[in-house]
Amino acid sequence: MAAKHALDPVVAASSRVLILGSLPGDASLKATQYYAHPRNAFWPLIGGLLSEPLPALPYEERLDRLKARGVGLWDVIASAERTGSLDAAIRSPEAADLRGLVGSLPDLSAIAFNGGLAAKLGRRILGDLEGVVLIDLPSSSPAHAISLSAKAESWAILGDFLPD
Template sequence: MEYHNIKPVYDKNSKILILGSFPSVKSREAQFFYGHPQNRFWKVISSITDTKLPGTIEDKRKMLINNNIAVWDVVASCDIEGSSDSSIKNVVVNDLSEILKETNIKTIFLNGGTAYNLFKKYNKDLNMNIIKLPSTSPANARYSIEMLINDWNIIKDKL
């Protein structure tokens, strides 16, 4: 069993929430979201918010907060082989109620199909605008960075 060891990033001004599935091995080691150097999340968010690509964890956190973006993951703990979303079993989900109570989030974006499917399975009672986006993971090799930025640009309308 692996446990989520990264606190959510948000503040009272957060307008959207981006949820991944579960942190990769590299992210768990780094103790922050999207820690694998090949993950395109930070490049995509930097592009759609017109901000400089952040280098440090603190820069990443500031970029999110300054753009009213909250980030967390659907899964709190699970059995997983390495970083493979397809191997996720025995899921315990994160409780989103605190984030949703303390913010003005109206839209939740899911980073990839696994995050979306797990979210829909375990959050049936949540009445919110839910949008699935293509995964920024390097495993989603058929999506170029340009394609990701194009699809993720929908976030701009909600900020």
């Protein structure tokens, strides 16, 4: 089983919300793009929240729009062994330097965990963090089988932490 490694963080110094996944799936790793699987709801969810047509934009423009709107992306796992893309298959996870990244973001007001494993591991690392709200979100993955509208309802809380 080969080790898989996280992508680089996507943040600006002005990031107010940091969305943390667990570890990119195979489609994302192959494309070197966050949330590259066509059935992953991340881009429709965050695009709807920001009232931006993110799914229709080229990837680099999506990232530029996120940073401009105060949203950052990364993962709680720096590397792990995993066959396939499911979180349940992750073995020997190595934690990302979340505290180091958070310390570099002076305007950060919320950290959102995209899915259960991200929340479980992220809260172990950041659970005692002061001045930043930690939010557990339903996973944007197609493997988390709740409706897009139910996911969007939960994800809407992120709007409370973003500038207009």
